[in-house]
Amino acid sequence: MNRLRFQLLFLLIICAFFLEGCQPSSPAAMREPSRTYAAQNVVLVVIDGVRYSDSWGDSAYTNIPFMAKQLAPQGLFHPAFYNQGVTLTMPGHVALTTGKYQRLSNRGSELPLYPSIFHYYRQHSKTAATDAWLITSKDKLEVLGKTYSQEEVATFSPSSNCGVNGLGSGYRADEETLKIAKQIFQEHTPRLSLINLHEPDTEAHRGNWDGYLAAIKKSDRLVHDLWNWLQQHPHYRNNTTFIITNDHGRHPGRRFTDHGDGCESCRHISLLMLGPDVPPGSRAKKPRTQADVAATVAELLGFPFPKRDGEPMLELFKEEPLVEKAK
Ligand SMILES: [Zn+2]
Numbered sequence: 001m002n003r004l005r006f007q008l009l010f011l012l013i014i015c016a017f018f019l020e021g022c023q024p025s026s027p028a029a030m031r032e033p034s035r036t037y038a039a040q041n042v043v044l045v046v047i048d049g050v051r052y053s054d055s056w057g058d059s060a061y062t063n064i065p066f067m068a069k070q071l072a073p074q075g076l077f078h079p080a081f082y083n084q085g086v087t088l089t090m091p092g093h094v095a096l097t098t099g100k101y102q103r104l105s106n107r108g109s110e111l112p113l114y115p116s117i118f119h120y121y122r123q124h125s126k127t128a129a130t131d132a133w134l135i136t137s138k139d140k141l142e143v144l145g146k147t148y149s150q151e152e153v154a155t156f157s158p159s160s161n162c163g164v165n166g167l168g169s170g171y172r173a174d175e176e177t178l179k180i181a182k183q184i185f186q187e188h189t190p191r192l193s194l195i196n197l198h199e200p201d202t203e204a205h206r207g208n209w210d211g212y213l214a215a216i217k218k219s220d221r222l223v224h225d226l227w228n229w230l231q232q233h234p235h236y237r238n239n240t241t242f243i244i245t246n247d248h249g250r251h252p253g254r255r256f257t258d259h260g261d262g263c264e265s266c267r268h269i270s271l272l273m274l275g276p277d278v279p280p281g282s283r284a285k286k287p288r289t290q291a292d293v294a295a296t297v298a299e300l301l302g303f304p305f306p307k308r309d310g311e312p313m314l315e316l317f318k319e320e321p322l323v324e325k326a327k
């Protein structure tokens with residue numbers, strides 16, 4: 001009899017365990033912003049597939065004169081910033097926007113598992129979809145605005161303008177992407193946006209070394225031009241955080257044509273941050289990773305964001321809080 005009771009109890013425990021597994025996942029623990037910031041807008045620019053050694057790792061900054069000599073003195077540069085997930089375009093971008101390292105198709109055929117900063121921002125701010133934008137040269141990055149999540153926040157998708165004409169339409173020139181970005185900023189003044197520039201990655205995959213270097217130089221010029229444009233725009237001047245990073249690096253030496261493994265050269269990327277909350281001309285010390293960007297953007301724009309693989313990079317900001325957050 002005792003043995004039967006024990007078996008029944010065991011069966012009940014097993015059933016409870018499986019039923020629990022069938023429930024929708026409980027809401028993730030949320031992290032609240034710790035203070036308020038001067039930044040009212042965040043523009044995140046991802047330059048696709050640039051090796052650290054061909055950009056910031058070159059002490060002469062041959063390929064990035066504008067970023068290194070014009071922009072860095074105005075902001076913060078991070079020399080120890082890494083992709084710690086899969087070093088491909090889709091997983092790299094998904095880590096940046098969801099704060100979660102996820103293995104997913106690199107062709108745009110799978111969606112992020114988790115809602116992104118765009119979703120949480122829009123849900124919290126109760127703004128229209130035109131207040132958050134994906135503006136990307138690679139069409140497949142349109143999936144960053146979507147998610148498999150069934151949570152209510154997943155309904156707050158951003159607007160998108162990706163590739164030639166959306167998912168499946170192919171890549172477009174980076175100049176075109178920047179031109180469109182300015183038009184969108186002019187018309188909708190979004191507070192949160194992501195821009196992707198694809199040409200360094202695409203030229204490298206073609207095995208065109210000179211084209212790859214020229215594309216890095218072009219990206220350098222384009223981001224400098226965009227920063228200056230934003231500083232002349234009444235909505236963005238002096239209150240915009242500008243983050244320039246990469247999705248991944250590339251293999252070392254003559255293997256520059258490809259990327260995707262865990263080698264140091266694929267993992268080591270760069271981070272440059274400008275804006276009113278960042279000490280000008282500073283360099284970060286504590287190593288950080290891509291997954292920290294989403295939580296940092298949420299902290300800056302003041303919306304709650306789930307605790308995932310990253311955390312806000314509070315050490316990057318000026319020490320004196322401008323306004324203490326009310327408890
Ligand atoms: Zn690539």
Ligand SMILES: [Zn+2]
Nearest residue numbers: 251261263266
């Ligand atoms: Zn590699």
